[in-house]
Amino acid sequence: MTNERRDFIKKTSLAGIGAAIAVPSIASADSKKTFRWKMTNCYGAGAPFYSTGPGSASYFCKRVEELTDGRLRIKHYPAGELIPAMEGFDAVSKGTIEMNWGNSFFWAGKTFAAQYFTAVPFGMNFQGTNAWLQFGGGQELWDEVYKPFNVIGLAAGNTGVQMTGWFKKEIKDVKDLDGLRMRVPGLAGKVLEQLGVSVKLLPGGEIFPALERGVIDAAEFVGPFQDRRMGFQKAAKFYYTTGWGEPSNTTECLINKDAWATLPKDIQAIVKTVAAECNLMGLSWSEANNSEALEDLVKNQGVEAKTLPDSVIEKLRELTFVTYAKLTANDPLVKKVHESYFAFKAMHDDWQNKSEEVVMTKLSS
Structure with a gap:
């Protein structure tokens, strides 16, 4: 071996050793960097599922801190x-x-496409929604919709099927909706407006006072457990189901895109993992608590749990798809999201009818 060759090997070996030493020091510096963020909430302090308890925002924050x-x-x-x-x-x-x-x-006023990532009237249940988001292109569309706003949305909870709402009077016919003042968000509100309903968008904490004082005649919120906690049964006694407006309802963890880019990849992965954990945990918590709550409301608190008449449901279905046609006609991105969602729904419905539907109709007690 020549002296020149020995010098080359010696120099490159030392350089390699230096690089090997330098890389861990860089990684170590990155792993020690800390981040202090703020998270606001659309729901008030103490609200189960949304603010406190399993799968909630406070749970999310605690888990992220623990895992990082x-x-x-x-x-x-x-x-x-x-x-x-x-x-x-x-x-x-x-x-x-x-x-x-x-x-x-809640942000449908900025872009109607945002509606599809929470609840879609006459849309999919939790299983279908999650399948679309994770494996049907839904998350990619969510990213595309939010790109102009410099934000990212992650699914971080789901209530499952939500109730139609609380009413001060019985709904026997479509005409009974005419003239009602009702708290109801999203597309369901746009549909109900066409039946003469005066729609109000109120934060959770303002619903009961408005219902109790007669400022509104009806209100949609979540489901039996959360609704009972809010005290709606003290202001209205007719509690309607069908889930037409919200067959499932996805919680959103909204993140500033620039802030997200500053996080190391491992922390980004942890945030996504904890959001997915909350998504499943929220649904499980809802399923575990709603049955007991509904039974208590009916047996002990004088609530009448009812299903909307078929004639009302069919009118709502008709108006919902007329509304979809109008809202997608002049916005290519909304149309793109809508077509993706309902194409996936058609496929999922076929499987659902051969699986879940059979279980519910043939095997349930």
Whole structure:
């Protein structure tokens, strides 16, 4: 071996050793970097599922801190503590805060396509919605819809089927809806307006006072457990189901895109994993608690649980798809999301009818 060759090997070996030493020091520095974020919430302090308890925003923040060993700490602010309940989207978009917990259909005024990532009238249940989001192109469309706003949305909870709502009077016919003042968000509200309903969009904490004082005649919120906690049974006694407006309802973890880009890949992975954990945990918690709550409301608190008449459901279905046609006609992105969602639904329905439907109709007690 020549002297020149020995010098080359010696130099490159030393360089390699130096690089090997340098890489861990870089990784170590990155692994020690800490992040302090703020998260606001569309729902108030103490709200089960949304603010406290399994799968909630506070649970999410705690789990992220635990799994990142304190590298990402997120301070949770329930509605009204830092900003008003419905200002989370703008605050995250501008980078004033890094995260918001709520539902994407609250932002349908900015882009109607946001509706499809929370609840779709006459749409899919939890299983279908999650399948579309994860494996049917739904998440990619969510990213595309939110790109102009500099935000990212992640599914972080699901209530399952939501009730149609609380009514002060019985609904026997479509005409009984005419003239009602009702708290109901999203596309369901747009449909009900065509039947003469005066739609109000109120934060959760404002619903009961409005219903009790007669400012509104009816209200949709979530399901038996959360609704009972809000005290709606004290202001209205007719409780209707069908889930036409919200066959499932996805919670959104909204993240500022610039802030997201500053997180190391491992922390990004942890955030996504905890969101997925909350998504499943939220549904499981809802399923575990709603049955007992509904039984208590009916047996002990004088509530009449009813299903909307078929004639009402069919009218709602008709108007819903007329509304879809109008809203997708002039917005290519909304049309793209709509077509993707309902194409996946058609496929999923075929399987659902051969699986879940059989279980529910043939095997249930």
